[in-house]
Amino acid sequence: MYLFFLWSTIDARWASPFDVRIDHHKVDITDDLVINTARPRFSWKISGLNNLLYRNVQQVAYQLQLQSIPITERDNRFEWDSERVNSSQSTHVSYTGQSDLLSSKYYRFRVRVWITKLEESSEWTNWIRFRTPIFNLHEYIIRNDNLLWIGSTKINMNELRKEFLVPSDSPLKSAIAYISGLGYYEFYLNGFKVDSSRKLDPGWTTYEKRTLLVSFDVSTNVTTGMNAVGVKLGNGWYSQEQHGEFGYGPPRLIFILFILFENGDEMQIFSDQTWTGREGSIKHDSVYNGEMCDSRNDRSNWSRAGFNDSLSAWIMPESMPSPINISRNGLIVLQDMPPIRAGSDALHLEVEIDSQHQSYLNSEDIGKIKGASLTDGGILKPVAMWQSDSGIRTFDLGQNMVGWCRIRFHGPSGFGVYIRHGEILTQPVVSTNHSARNIYTENLRDATASDTYVLRGDLINEIYEPTFTVHGFRYLSIFGAPNALTLDDVECPFVHSETTVKGHFSTSNPIINQIQHNIQWGQLSNIMSLPTDCPQRNERRGWMGDAALSVDEALYNFDLIKFYQNFLNLIVDVQLDDGEVPNYVPGNSYPADPNWGTALPTITWQVYRHYNDMHTLEAYYDHVVAYVEYLCGVYNLTGLANFTVTYGDWVPPPPQPMTNKHLIASFAFLHDVYLLINMSQVLEKQSDTNTYLVLYQQLAEEFHRVFFSTSKSFYADGMQAAQVLALALPEVVPANVREAVVNQLVNDIKQNNIHLTTGIVSTAQLYPVLSDNGHHDLALELISSTTYPSYGYMFTNPYENATTIWELWNAPLAGPGMNSRNHIMYGSVGAWFYSHLAGIDVSSNMITIRPRMASEAKKYLLSKLDCQLSTLYGLIHISYTRDEHDTISNSILLHITVPTNTQARIILEPLLIGGRCKTLIEGHNIIWSSDIGNRYVEGFDIEKDSITGFMTVYIGSGQYEFQAIWQ
Template structure:
């Protein structure tokens, strides 16, 4: 039957090629890394953008080796006024297979404040006709030099008040009817946060906590909106709510450089006849204190809804109950004298609910894979596909008058709550990750929410009802909470679960990775990682979302970036974070431990975020431009620690945190070894960057330095009498093995044995902190101990990932900060930390075996031996790349239970090539037969090679079998003997 299916599709494909038909147009088009499909107002902040697209394939046809041989891009300006000159650029037919990061090569730069549109088509190998064109895709350019525009315009003011809590500002303005309106572009920044209203309507309702948090004196972000469809001739009204956000002395522990909220606003209206008018933030606006009496990221919000004014942002509003007064001119947050900048926010915003997460992979049903729902098992927590808004799964009365709701999932956001009660009735709400700590002897909890681990953050909201006759809904505006449980104290009405819903809030992104197996422990860890990663994406990567911290700790960001980029589309997000790092990089190359922040000098395993994130973004997106932009900053950073090294050597290399929080009672290994690892790691990355960029002199210089340091590392930290590094702990062996060229060949086996023996002596448990945990799983898999790595990840006893959701006290739906969270004190004990989520990269890179770090995709699943295959009998993984979807799925012994075999389904996207590597299923195993689509393509009896377009290689030393393939869907069976 399968043969008939293949033949039928090949016949249909042949028919399609001889009729007068066009190949489908490219899809998932991107410009300057922005996804066109998910960007409603496409603002491209460069005069020379790059384009990417994916090649379509015909529906229901099994096509292979689909290759682009040429492309054509057409770009044109859109005339807004009669005076505008039409601009057109046509690349014409470019003979090239390039479909990612294709540069705009027009003679002239794109102009600022203009509308453009473009379209793309491609030519496919063996087809004469080009594909269909994409639709024309519209975008606009902003004011390119916003900083200069803002600082040189004397009529434009930052406005606010030092006298009152002026958190609502409004202005009415007249647009003459002399000529039709062609465009209306606004620029706005409200610090710390703002919400923007026009003629009574909130602009972009799901957009929250805007603009992104920065070191404001160095970089203040401003956001642009196209209001062309919202503005009308005649009177209009604009309203802005302001929140404290991170721009407050309360949030910044009293730093005087931050202060009251402030607003800057620019509106430029262009008419068809070429005329323009502008509305600026100035002292013609009026402001007051609105219904939000206090707001704080850490401490929540106090809202008295009796102060709401329903029509406050509409024309003709007249308030007889409030005093609207003239705002004061306020100083710019950007320190002009110290090169502070006001720049466009060029990354997706924070959003709430369904608009926050898009999907490029299928997560609920398995297409052409081998897993089914029974294989995957039940999962604790909510699904990312549930629509972005969580409902309680259970509720109860905790204490007298306290109603507690369990959302079933540790999340980040807030709750919309429906109240009904008299005007002036006050309600108090608190949020917590877990319930009160159980009594150890009984393991029972009082089922009150536990808030001690929030430290000084109250994570509470207070709402005063206005007394609407039916009901009213409260939803916080300028705060965010990390929580699973919500307690409402003495509500005015008998609340039900239907009265509460809680939007999940994070930086807008796209889910690009899906990973599931027949191992339920691994599946739950993957669930917890994805929810934890999203929870800690709040315009920058944070460490935790609940207590009085939530900072951009660079150690956490460096450890999680590889995992994050496998799971989510985050190139703009990480570009912004790299900008935040270099904003505060000192002249000597030094960076702090977290940004925004001034915690100088960094621990080397925290400062590594600069080189590590730069390199990982390049690896995952093959984007050389990222290396070009940040390369000199990476060099400066490495040279900073090089200068430190000259006075300390590796033996005394500086330490602040080391291999943070190993599982008690385990001690931390030699801390100088840990930081020396980071130093060598970063030099090695720099060597790789210099090679990509063709900087041969740097390559030579840092290669010599690395070789010298590699020898010193071994000499300083290796014990010749014991044949292991430092004190013999797991972390020391792992970090030495993770550095190329450090462990000499003659002692490598001894070091690996020391690591393996220690893991076994600890009952197959890790003793590693966050730095070495990120390395231990790939080290084991790459050095002949993949079975042990699978046993480690499958453990449910302390300390392990599985213990986090199978212990007697609480069941985690995100990743803990501490291995023993329920049994330790509250001071530093987050239940939603991403630093240990680093293991998620190993899921994709080793368990599924996907490597996209070069033009040739590598598929090399590491599989358990025959004796341990029960740990992972089946696997299914999808990864959406810039070329399209990679799908890897395998099952063991599916067709012939008597044979040592594996069935492997692989999908390679069009315009890509791959090598599929099969590993022996047992030590000394030799491949007997390779089958694809039920046809033998290689046999040890015949030793066939290059059969039917397959290029096959056998490594006689390792037993590895490599098959080179083009795009398309394949089903292989490998039999071993």
């Protein structure tokens, strides 16, 4: 009999918790853990038991202990000891202490678990230290008359400093700083930058409604005696030049430093008019237009105590108005999401992107990926350099990216260098086929995306790296460099909001692999404290349509719950009293097109679905209701036939027209009502469920009545978009016409030579609709296309090879006005990779794994697949190979890893039309055979669907190797 458990050999230490999270913060990658809630929640994974011998391992109990720091003489005294709690819950476990955690305190906690079949517990985790901020931060600031926003309206005061004396009467216990510099700041203490990889802080918000403050533990940076704090300021988005908002700018700073001594004494340093300021080496900075830096104005010791500057005038700053508008309920709040970082600190890995997890995929299967790897440490080096006819040196990074470059110069003082950035190169002149290979910048529109640097004239090489700007580019040209630059003189950090890669997807189809690469790089390029549309031109806004379309894909690939919760806060900050939201945030582009406004309900739902975090639903539910009620008000005036619309199914591939715009807008309305029904059911709001079910049924009937042509048996004009959107909505297409609508969609795709005609809204639904309606082969053919218009065309066309996702299907042939090469809105297809090609659904307690299978005739399109998805429980790993054994036809070898403390159902589809499973093998044991029918095998519960032929296997945690043979 097959051995499932060797419990006698299990050491309880193997089951110890790891990847512990508190309030969604990953403790193992956060040095200064600040928990901005008095009632945090905890999650952990259980290690060491996912192998062939240890299966169906479940947690049966846990214990959490929490102490305040410093520990008193009674070290066994806890603020909270849950004691043993008999529960399998290992995610979102609530702190249930008798009293709330206190403001401005240090704590530590640990956790241990008990698992099935073991008498003893696991070992405790190490103590995990965290601190709480000032919980009533906003009230503290507005009530403190000694605390000022400081800056200058007279000069470009972008460097401020203050010295202060720390007495030596008692040892220093802690030093906590709070800082916000608008638009951006960099924080220095005693000559060193605090948190060197942190960039472009704080996050961009509607500043008058929400201004973010950042907290740092600087206990090890402050010493007894004289100390000095220095702050650099940048314009960022708090600038009329950049943002166009009246009343924004010039830069300003607020700063608080709390010092606590062992004897209980306290000391406070505030931003006030005892500081001094000047214009530093940065003469101008702009997100769009880059930076002008004269390094002759650098002062190397400016943030050290005792600094004396004989060459600059440091003057008293002015008291500046607060950015928040109290009359509009403006708040100063702690920045509770990961910061923007540069280089290796910006990206962490929870999946292994190497050959170990792709042993059955050789290099011929995968194909050579164009572009850089996410595992290269976040620093890109040029892959090529050339000198144009005019002497300009141009560098190719081989990857469209976001950030800036560190460039090593050597030359005389006062020598000026000009640096420009671009995504692509100019096309050859048709008449001569000659190209100077200069960078193309017209698609940047009014953004100059350039940096100017004036050398200090160091005897040894000096390195220039911009401070308060960011560029989207693949190529950079350097004009007038004083030295002959080489490839080694340039390196460029990849810059984005800090996150963790939690999804990896690779197949035997090189087209799909390149698309996945382009999606991941494009998504990272567009998480810059909020989800942006593009990173290079004079836009880079939080367009809600782009965010809604890409959120599902983004949450499969990256750990972004705090990032999206922040974005939801930005949306509700500007939601009007009637529930209306704008097209982008920050911004006032009211009213939103329904497919843009859907970001509020869609992101709320997707965050819940990916993290099973009911608190997210609770926090934003009323706002979603208000938005849907706003749409209802519009609907009552227009009906679906004339429902409000602005953008529709944006940018379908030329020369294709856009389908009926009112149908497209109506899709979003029904979609949002349906999501609201789901939310109300989860939150057990039965009255709301009943209300919106009635509404949805009414809308579904009207949608079909208004947009369906009974004489032609298709929706609207018969185009792909109209059929896709109707089919994507539950219960809209009646059963008696569904086949006709599906056939209309399929035939149109075939009549267009297996090409899509869809814009951004319907493309997001196209591939799932095909797979779910019996045409998965066609979906695979469509995604594998390399001719126009297709994803594959983006990197196989004769003009340029994309390493991110284009904004336009015909980018090389379109004009420069709206033509980004790094847009994420069409990256929506990435969700289908995980949800259908790998077949992972984690939206319930039972993990579902149902890889969609190509027919035998089309299996060459996807014969091998490897997918990893890191969840809050642990790693889900799926890999399959079709017909691995030459002697067996119509078979699949499927490797599955199910995380500890979970269960899964594996759904195996027939490999041929009308096929039936002949034999199902796990390991070396037959667990089901058509000859003997279903039989009991320990550890497996097997069901056969007599109509579809699907085989469903219910399993517990562990690693499995299934082989299914079909006939």
